[in-house]
Amino acid sequence: MLIDTGSCERVPHACHHGRSENGCADCKVRLISVCSVLALAELEELEALSQHLILEKGQTLFGQGEHAGSVFNVIAGVLRLSRLLPDGRRQIMGFALPGDFLGLALQERYSVSAEALGPVTTCRFGREDFAAVVEAKPHLLKSLHERAGYELTLAQEQMLLLGRRTAEEKVAAFLLSLRERYARTGHASVTVELPMGRQDMADHLGLTIETVSRMLNRLDRAHAILLVPGGVRLLDLPRLERMATC
Amino acid sequence: MLIDTGSCERVPHACHHGRSENGCADCKVRLISVCSVLALAELEELEALSQHLILEKGQTLFGQGEHAGSVFNVIAGVLRLSRLLPDGRRQIMGFALPGDFLGLALQERYSVSAEALGPVTTCRFGREDFAAVVEAKPHLLKSLHERAGYELTLAQEQMLLLGRRTAEEKVAAFLLSLRERYARTGHASVTVELPMGRQDMADHLGLTIETVSRMLNRLDRAHAILLVPGGVRLLDLPRLERMATC
DNA sequence: CGACTTGTTGACGCCTTTCAACGTTGGTGG
């Protein structure tokens, strides 16, 4: 349960690149990000303030409690959003997928740490710059607020899971929720990629790594799922849904 | 753990009263509610759309999944915000105090149920009406968004608590967080009122009623707190804070 | 006063954690 945070290198700020080749207009996540509410002229305005920032596996985008100098759109890859207790216990609040926005609340300080689970590409804005654009564009603020409402709903579901579900139910619910989030962006599939390790799942579900492993293998032996390298195939959706029923 | 929901009477919709005697200008929670960002002229505009709605102990203001026809400012009293699993397991996501806004996200449906823990007074707005006002007043939207950010931070702290804290730490952290929330509105005090019962605390902390009772009495015997009728006195704040650290 | 609700306390049991060993995979260098 004790996490070694020393292994997470900070992202060198020299690592950011210029904006993408063809600009926001071709951005792969534009239609699923907050930018989807912007007109082309507005996109160009925002583009002038943006930089691409690329992370490698294990790098930290920002740390809990740090001054929030930037906000980010995730373009590719997955990050974990976590909080640490002084004694090393960790809780992962969620995973950020392409199209997600980091820094929704536009608060002074980051309330969580964000670490790349693999190669990650983000679109970075200075927080002050971005806040100024938001100030001038109420429909962008409205879009951020809608996302915040969605995040709040997810957080509530996670609280119910953490407080009132058994280990098996937690794992089943996690797999289904991940599938649903992929469906919102990529395409629906019964094969769910698991970019995070067992320890990350455990810290997300309030379990230990051993219990996660046991439950996954129990579900596998019961033919509810099939463990495959790097992911799982969901074989018996009705059964999983019964376990995860809300 | 099984909750009897049948005992919660629905609030009769005939029960709402006209607006308050002296209007929003004297509202006791104006300065701590979302209304604090409104000018007097705007207040009057909002006042025309508002009604007071009074609940008694145990009455339901709205239920999870219902069409969100109204949004509310809590003027007096405390409500619990909960979600129910089909088999009766319950998770209380939080408690709404005076000054809190219910329906922050302005979503189609309520994501939780809200029940009065005692006599409650609310200021009710039709959701569509309120959304129209918000549409016209970006600074009100901004205020809502800031509150949503605060709620998100609270939710994250609760996730850490539910996932990674022991029973004793949960209870200590709960008492301190309640004290801090009272301090934001009422006045700071080492005596913390507990308007909710043991079952409510248990369902908020992911414990059973017996464990909550045991931990409270253990803290009492250790002279960290003093149990008094209807509340607790926090005797050893440093020790409690050490338990609840971070 | 008796019925009811709410809170406390004890004994016991189980689910999850803890501790430990082992297997697997992938990268590195001889």
Add this chain to the structure above:
DNA sequence: CCACCAACGTTGAAAGGCGTCAACAAGTCG
């Protein structure tokens, strides 16, 4: 090519924290 090593995942056995069950106390209301 293969030994070596570290990181990750799996599995078993034992321990413990919290839940379950049950009885009892205290306060409330008719």
